[in-house]
Structure formats: C-alpha cells, structure tokens
Amino acid sequence: MKFKNLSIFMILLIVIVFFSYSAINGVNIGNFKIEPVKNSVKQGLDLKGGVFVVYEAQTNETGQELNKILDQTIEVFRKRIDSMGVSEPVIVKEGEKRIRIELPGVKDAKEAIDTIGKTAQLKFMKEDGTVVVTGKEVKKSEVVFDKRTNQPIVSLEFNSKGAKKFAEATRELAPTHSPIVIILDNEVISSPRVNDEIPDGHATISGNFTVESASELANLIRAGALPVEFKEVQTSTVTATLGVNALNKSIQGAVIGIALVMLYMLIYYRLPGFVADIALISYILIIMYTYVQMKITLTLPGIAALILSVGMAVDANVIIFERIKEELKNGKSLRASIDAGFSKALGTIMDSNITTFIAGAVLFNFGTGPIKGFSITLMIGILASLFTAIVITKTLLKSLVHANIVRNKKFFGA
Known part of the structure; x- marks a missing residue:
C-alpha cells in the first residue's frame, strides 16, 4: 500500500516534469514531437505587431x-x-x-x-x-x-x-x-x-x-x-518591437508574480504548500496546452487573465488547506482531516468559481476583440483550477499521507 501510493505521487510528478520540460524546450523522439509552447501558441496583434x-x-x-x-x-x-x-x-x-x-x-x-x-x-x-x-x-x-x-x-x-x-x-x-x-x-x-x-x-x-x-x-x-x-x-x-516588449514584460511580470505566490504557499502551508506549487505548475501547463490545441490567440488581456486565474487557482487550495488545519486542530487524524477538508471546502470553491465563470461568459458574449480574449482565458483558467485543486492536489496530498512519509502535523502548518 505504501509503495502504491508513493508510486502514484512519483508518476504524477514525472509527468508534470516531462510536460514542463516539453513546454519550454520541446521534445523530439523519433516520430513523436512536441513543439515548445512559445512556438505553438498563436500571438495576437498586440504581441506580434x-x-x-x-x-x-x-x-x-x-x-x-x-x-x-x-x-x-x-x-x-x-x-x-x-x-x-x-x-x-x-x-x-x-x-x-x-x-x-x-x-x-x-x-x-x-x-x-x-x-x-x-x-x-x-x-x-x-x-x-x-x-x-x-x-x-x-x-x-x-x-x-x-x-x-x-x-x-x-x-x-x-x-x-x-x-x-x-x-x-x-x-x-x-x-x-x-x-x-x-x-x-x-x-x-x-x-x-x-x-x-x-x-x-x-x-x-x-x-x-x-x-x-x-x-x-x-x-x-x-x-x-x-x-x-x-x-x-x-x-x-x-509595431513588432512594441509587441515583443509588451510580451517580454508581461512574461517577466507573470514569472515574478507566480514565483512569489509559490514561495508564500511553501512557507505558510509547508507540505500542502509544496503540493499546491506542483498543482499550480500543472495548472499553467493545462492552460498553455489548451491554448495550443484550441488554437486560441494569446493577447495581453489574455496574459492578464492568466495571471488573475493563477491567483484563483491558489485561492481554492488556500480554502482547502485552511479547512484541513481546522480539522487537525479539532484532533482528527491526517487522513480524516484531508478527507473532511476537501469535502467541506468543495461547496465554497464551486460557488466562487461558478459566479466568476458566469461573469466570464457574459464578457465573452457581449465583448469584442481583446475582451473576448480575456474572458476565454478566464473561463479556461477556472475550469483548470477546479481540476488541479480538486483532483491533482487531492491525489498528491493523499498519496504522500497514505504512504506514511509524513506524519507530523507541523508539516501541515497546524
């Protein structure tokens, strides 16, 4: 049982690392080829000129x-x-x-x-x-x-x-x-x-x-x-120069913002924060590869929506982790606290994300040009954040606990 849960954790981690490398550098193994995301994502007028x-x-x-x-x-x-x-x-x-x-x-x-x-x-x-x-x-x-x-x-x-x-x-x-x-x-x-x-x-x-x-x-x-x-x-x-400068600055700002969020999660929530950071990386990968597969045009408002949705993805994890801490303080075991934390947080997470998704749908329906780009990224981000928070974070966290690698509640910030 211990080996099985540890294997699940390692397999998920390897998959995320592989696609992270592929997104940055691309992969070419025989007939199997993955282009770097920067070469595959369509750029809008404000980025490409x-x-x-x-x-x-x-x-x-x-x-x-x-x-x-x-x-x-x-x-x-x-x-x-x-x-x-x-x-x-x-x-x-x-x-x-x-x-x-x-x-x-x-x-x-x-x-x-x-x-x-x-x-x-x-x-x-x-x-x-x-x-x-x-x-x-x-x-x-x-x-x-x-x-x-x-x-x-x-x-x-x-x-x-x-x-x-x-x-x-x-x-x-x-x-x-x-x-x-x-x-x-x-x-x-x-x-x-x-x-x-x-x-x-x-x-x-x-x-x-x-x-x-x-x-x-x-x-x-x-x-x-x-x-x-x-x-x-x-x-x-x-001009192309203006577009390139805007793209570079946007990416730089996004990297700094995401890095600070990941650092905060790691320091404040410790082990769950580390798991949330892994889930956040998978979230960004899902967004990027969705853009590539759906041939969505990336614009500056789209990048802004991506950064905003990163905050929303972390917000779901914060709600879950706070619930888990409450259960631990009430004397429950790690396994029981994780199950109860996810169960009790689900309703709040769904309510907040559904209302934001409705706002995105309204923007998409009535907006034009860059507004549509913003709303598409926002809606995709909401769906991806729900998946990573409810599925990936939960699977990684439960795999570690069930493998009995971590038993001390201090690693959970409690």
Whole structure:
C-alpha cells in the first residue's frame, strides 16, 4: 500500500516534469514531437505587431438582412486576406454594423487596407474571356435544396438586363456543355457547366456541395453584387518591437508574480504548500496546452487573465488547506482531516468559481476583440483550477499521507 501510493505521487510528478520540460524546450523522439509552447501558441496583434482596421456598413438594413450583408462581406475579406498570405487573421463582427479585421505580422498597412477595402469585382465569363454578366446584374444568391436529391445547391436570380444576357450566353454554351466561369477579384470561385438554356434569369449551381460550401459560394456571389458601401472608421498599426516588449514584460511580470505566490504557499502551508506549487505548475501547463490545441490567440488581456486565474487557482487550495488545519486542530487524524477538508471546502470553491465563470461568459458574449480574449482565458483558467485543486492536489496530498512519509502535523502548518 505504501509503495502504491508513493508510486502514484512519483508518476504524477514525472509527468508534470516531462510536460514542463516539453513546454519550454520541446521534445523530439523519433516520430513523436512536441513543439515548445512559445512556438505553438498563436500571438495576437498586440504581441506580434501588425494592422487592424474596422469597417462600418453604410446601410439602414437591420436584423437578418444586415447579418447577411456582414456575413457575405466577411467571406470576401477572408478570401482577400488569404491571397495576401497573412497567417492567423482575425475577422469578426463588432457591434451592429461593423467588421473588425486584425492582421498580425503585416508591415505595409496601406497596401493591406487597400487590398481588403476595394470594391468586390464579380464577373460571369465564358472561357474565351467574354464577360456575360457582372455583379451589378445579380439580384439574388442563396442556398436552397434540390427537390429531387435534397442536396444543397446555389440558386441565382438576375435582373431583367442580366437575365437577357445570361439567356443568350447559355443558349450558345448549352449544346457543348461549356462552363461559365465565376470570377471574384480576379480569382475563380466556381466554373459550373451549362446543361440547358436559362431563359428566365433563374439559374442553379449544383455539385458536391455541403451546406457550408454552398453558403460560402452564395455569400461570395452576393458580395460581388453588394450595393452596400463599407466605410473605414478606424485603423491602427502596432509595431513588432512594441509587441515583443509588451510580451517580454508581461512574461517577466507573470514569472515574478507566480514565483512569489509559490514561495508564500511553501512557507505558510509547508507540505500542502509544496503540493499546491506542483498543482499550480500543472495548472499553467493545462492552460498553455489548451491554448495550443484550441488554437486560441494569446493577447495581453489574455496574459492578464492568466495571471488573475493563477491567483484563483491558489485561492481554492488556500480554502482547502485552511479547512484541513481546522480539522487537525479539532484532533482528527491526517487522513480524516484531508478527507473532511476537501469535502467541506468543495461547496465554497464551486460557488466562487461558478459566479466568476458566469461573469466570464457574459464578457465573452457581449465583448469584442481583446475582451473576448480575456474572458476565454478566464473561463479556461477556472475550469483548470477546479481540476488541479480538486483532483491533482487531492491525489498528491493523499498519496504522500497514505504512504506514511509524513506524519507530523507541523508539516501541515497546524
């Protein structure tokens, strides 16, 4: 029994040490590879430097129609940004009528903004380069379901002028089943073949679509026909030097703060403090690897939330250890005190963390940009702190006590 509990403690300790080393230096053993966390975590605009711009739709549309306009415009922006080769862009709605774009690592702000903000150019062309219709003549583009196959397709409707041109082109192309090439911003987005003449201005594009891919194509076509103007209302450039300095200072502050917390826990709570420090390291590892796996973008507010959640993680341990000390002073044994301490502290810990989690969820729902980054880190931190306090701390502490390595209550600060 003694060996079993000691083995549990040592295995957990070895796992934590291994992942701590991997997070700092990375591991490469044959086909097994773990990148250092600093190389894997996506950095936000405030850390990496770059450009952000906010556009506002100049329209009186509201509700679902406004959301359609914003969604299709976001698709066009995303296509343009992808063609620029920008990695990890952020394109999100902001407020009711605005779209916020963050481009980490971009140095030429003017070129990037000119590329993003230009008017969408949509053309339906023959293979020989003859323009059939343009975006101005597209009246409607939406996803519908084929009545025969129940598969998603894209339905198009042209205005009277466009319908006439399209009828002439399809009459010519139908006998040879030649394609009409759909081009947006000089990039081919689709090239459906013409099977029949389309005389009434109502066409459909079918293929191996999913609902998502059909929606994307419909959005892109609508955006090319979009009559709504988007006005640039805010632009800012963050230099890479400023971002690096901010990151270094934030990390330095975090290391100092965490080190002081760990030292305090060790001095005041002794053996439980030592266990809490191990659990705190595992907590930080969980946060970092969660960021990597979920591809969350790390920002300065996110780092602030991480440091704040470290305090909350320790707070859970403090509540537990104080309960254990009370039980020891009442004359209970170490094992009974630990069980009672965790049991009695659980309700208080859950109440405090749930209320903070609700606040984080509200911030995420109503916030934008950096506020969302703060709230995501806060909520992940709360879940991780509950796990480390209730599972890891308890397992490590009980393993040491059950292995009969420590019997003196003075090691528990009692």
